[in-house]
Amino acid sequence: MTERAVSITPLELGALTRKVLQGYERVYLGSEFCQHLLPSLDEVRELKDKGVKELTVLTPLLPTAQLRSFLKLFDRILGLFPGAELSLGDLGLMRAVNRAYGGSVPLLLARPVSADFIRMDERFLARFFSENNLRLLETDEPDRIAAFRGRGVKFSFHYPFKYLSMTRLCPFMKGGVCSRACAGRTLKIQQTAPYRGSFFLKNNFYFAENRGLPPEGVARTVFTLAAGPRREKLLSLNAAARKKKA
Amino acid sequence: MRGMKLQVGIGSLEELDYYLGEGADELYCGLYSIPNHVEGARNFSAPAEVIAAGERARRAGRKLFFAANEVHKELLGRTAETIKELVEGGIDGVIIKDLALLDALREKKVRTHYILSTLSYCMNAETLAFYSGYGIKRVALPEQLAPAEARELLRNPYGVQAEVFLKHRECCINYNGLCFLDCHGGLTTFCKRPFRTGKDEYRMAGPGAAERLAELYDYHRLGVEVLKVGRSPVKEASRLIFREARQIAALLGLGLPKERFVARALRIKAGFDALYRYLGKTI
Numbered sequence: 001m002t003e004r005a006v007s008i009t010p011l012e013l014g015a016l017t018r019k020v021l022q023g024y025e026r027v028y029l030g031s032e033f034c035q036h037l038l039p040s041l042d043e044v045r046e047l048k049d050k051g052v053k054e055l056t057v058l059t060p061l062l063p064t065a066q067l068r069s070f071l072k073l074f075d076r077i078l079g080l081f082p083g084a085e086l087s088l089g090d091l092g093l094m095r096a097v098n099r100a101y102g103g104s105v106p107l108l109l110a111r112p113v114s115a116d117f118i119r120m121d122e123r124f125l126a127r128f129f130s131e132n133n134l135r136l137l138e139t140d141e142p143d144r145i146a147a148f149r150g151r152g153v154k155f156s157f158h159y160p161f162k163y164l165s166m167t168r169l170c171p172f173m174k175g176g177v178c179s180r181a182c183a184g185r186t187l188k189i190q191q192t193a194p195y196r197g198s199f200f201l202k203n204n205f206y207f208a209e210n211r212g213l214p215p216e217g218v219a220r221t222v223f224t225l226a227a228g229p230r231r232e233k234l235l236s237l238n239a240a241a242r243k244k245k246a
Numbered sequence: 247m248r249g250m251k252l253q254v255g256i257g258s259l260e261e262l263d264y265y266l267g268e269g270a271d272e273l274y275c276g277l278y279s280i281p282n283h284v285e286g287a288r289n290f291s292a293p294a295e296v297i298a299a300g301e302r303a304r305r306a307g308r309k310l311f312f313a314a315n316e317v318h319k320e321l322l323g324r325t326a327e328t329i330k331e332l333v334e335g336g337i338d339g340v341i342i343k344d345l346a347l348l349d350a351l352r353e354k355k356v357r358t359h360y361i362l363s364t365l366s367y368c369m370n371a372e373t374l375a376f377y378s379g380y381g382i383k384r385v386a387l388p389e390q391l392a393p394a395e396a397r398e399l400l401r402n403p404y405g406v407q408a409e410v411f412l413k414h415r416e417c418c419i420n421y422n423g424l425c426f427l428d429c430h431g432g433l434t435t436f437c438k439r440p441f442r443t444g445k446d447e448y449r450m451a452g453p454g455a456a457e458r459l460a461e462l463y464d465y466h467r468l469g470v471e472v473l474k475v476g477r478s479p480v481k482e483a484s485r486l487i488f489r490e491a492r493q494i495a496a497l498l499g500l501g502l503p504k505e506r507f508v509a510r511a512l513r514i515k516a517g518f519d520a521l522y523r524y525l526g527k528t529i
Contacts, residue, residue: 061367061369061421062370063391063392063395064369064397064399065395067370090367091372091373091376091377092369092371092372092373092374092375094376095372095373095375112421113367115426116343117345119317119319120317120319121350124345125346164427165424165426165437166420166424167420168421169419171448171450187443188443188444189441190443191441192439206420
C-alpha cells in the first residue's frame with residue numbers, strides 16, 4: 001500500500017485546509033533546499049491544530065551553527081509529534097540525530113543529496129541505509145527507481161516538481177537578508193535564443209515538471225501542495241486516460 | 247605570514263611539466279576511463295601515464311593526486327581497482343565524492359591521502375566527523391560555504407585539512423555537485439545565460455569579485471593552506487587562472503590588512519581580465 005503525503009513549506013501553511021488534509025496520511029513541512037524555510041515551533045503547532053497526525057520535517061544542507069540550532073528545535077518538535085520523521089539533506093545532521101536519539105527517530109534521505117545515493121552501488125546503499133537508520137530514499141526520478149536492482153531500499157516519490165538545481169544566492173533575498181519574499185511566487189523562466197525551453201524557480205530552487213504519475217512500487221508518494229491541490233487530480237485523470245487509450 | 251600552496255588540475259605530461267616549471271605545489275589529474283567531474287577537460291589515457299606523472303612530480307618534490315569525483319555504480323569495481331593500482335604506483339592521494347567508493351577502498355585496505363571533493367558538500371563539523379570516519383584527510387570546501395560558517399569545521403579535532411578554489415574565477419552560481427541544469431559547452435555555462443521571466447530579463451545571481459577575494463582572505467586567516475585551480479576546457483585559460491592564483495597567493499603571504507589585500511587583489515584581477523578577454527577573442 002502506497003502512503004500518500006503532501007509537502008508544504010511554512011509559507012503555505014494557510015493553504016493546508018482540513019479539506020486538503022483529508023486526502024493525505026502525512027504532511028511534510030520545511031524545505032530540503034532552503035535553510036530559511038525550516039519551520040518554527042509555532043508553525044509545527046499550527047499543523048497539529050489543523051489535525052495533522054503524521055509529520056515529516058524537511059531539512060536542507062546546513063552550516064554548523066544552523067545545524068546545532070535545528071537540533072534544539074527538533075527536540076521540541078518531537079514534544080509535539082513524538083513520531084516525527086526527519087528528511088535529511090545533510091549527512092552531518094544524520095550523524096548528529098542518530099547520536100542524539102540512538103536511532104529512534106525515523107530518517108529519510110532527502111533530495112537533492114539523494115540524487116547521488118540513488119546512483120550508488122545497491123549493495124552498499126542497502127547496508128548504508130540499515131547502518132544509519134534510513135527508511136526511505138526520496139527522489140523525483142522515476143527512471144532511477146525503475147533501474148534500481150537492489151533490495152533493502154524503499155523510495156518515496158516527489159511530484160510534480162522535478163528538481164534541477166538550487167542556489168544559496170536566492171533571487172528573492174534583498175541585501176543578503178531573507179524576508180521570505182518568495183512566498184506564493186513561482187517564476188517561469190524562459191531560455192533566450194538560440195536556446196529553447198523553460199523551467200521554473202520556486203524559493204531558491206529551479207525545477208521542471210514531472211508530468212507522469214508516480215511509478216508503481218514506491219512506498220510513498222509526496223505531492224507538492226504549491227503545485228495546486230487540483231493538479232494532482234488532473235495528473236491522475238490524464239494518466240487514467242492515457243492508460244485507457246493504450 | 248605564508249601564502250597558500252597552489253594546486254592545479256592537469257590533463258597531460260606536457261601540462262605537468264609546464265606547472266612544475268611554474269611552481270605548482272600540488273597537481274591532480276583524471277583518467278578518461280574513470281568518471282570525474284569536469285566539463286570538457288583533458289584527462290590522461292592510462293594508469294601507467296598517471297603513475298609516470300606521479301613519479302615526475304615526486305622527483306620535483308611535488309604531489310600528484312588522482313580525481314575520481316563522480317558517482318557511477320557500474321564502474322565502482324573498476325574505479326576501486328584503478329585507484330589501488332595508482333596508489334601502489336606511488337601517487338599521493340585521491341579526490342573522491344562517492345561514499346560507496348570510499349567504502350570499497352576501505353575494504354580493500356587502500357591507504358592514501360583521501361581528499362573529499364567539493365561536490366560532497368561538507369557544510370558543517372558533523373559532516374566532517376562523518377567523513378573522517380571514512381579516512382578523509384582533507385576536504386575541498388563547498389564553494390557556497392562562507393568562511394564564518396566554516397570556522398568550527400576548520401578547527402576540527404581529526405586533523406582534516408582544507409582547500410578552496412579561486413572563487414572569483416572558478417565558482418558555480420548554483421550548488422554545482424547537485425545541479426542538473428544542462429551545462430554543456432566550453433566557455434558559456436547554462437547559468438550565465440540571459441533568461442526571461444515574462445517581459446523581464448532574468449539572470450542567476452552571483453557574488454562580486456571583491457566579496458570572493460575577501461572570503462579568500464578570511465579562509466587563509468582561518469588556516470586553509472591550499473588554493474586550487476580547476477581544469478578548464480581550454481588549457482590556456484587554466485594557465486591564466488594559475489598565474490593569477492599565484493600572484494594572489496603571494497599577496498596573501500604579505501600579511502596585509504583585509505581591505506588593502508582586496509584592493510590590490512582586484513588590481514591583479516583587472517590585469518588578468520584583459521588577458522581573459524583577449525583569450526576569449528582568439529580561441
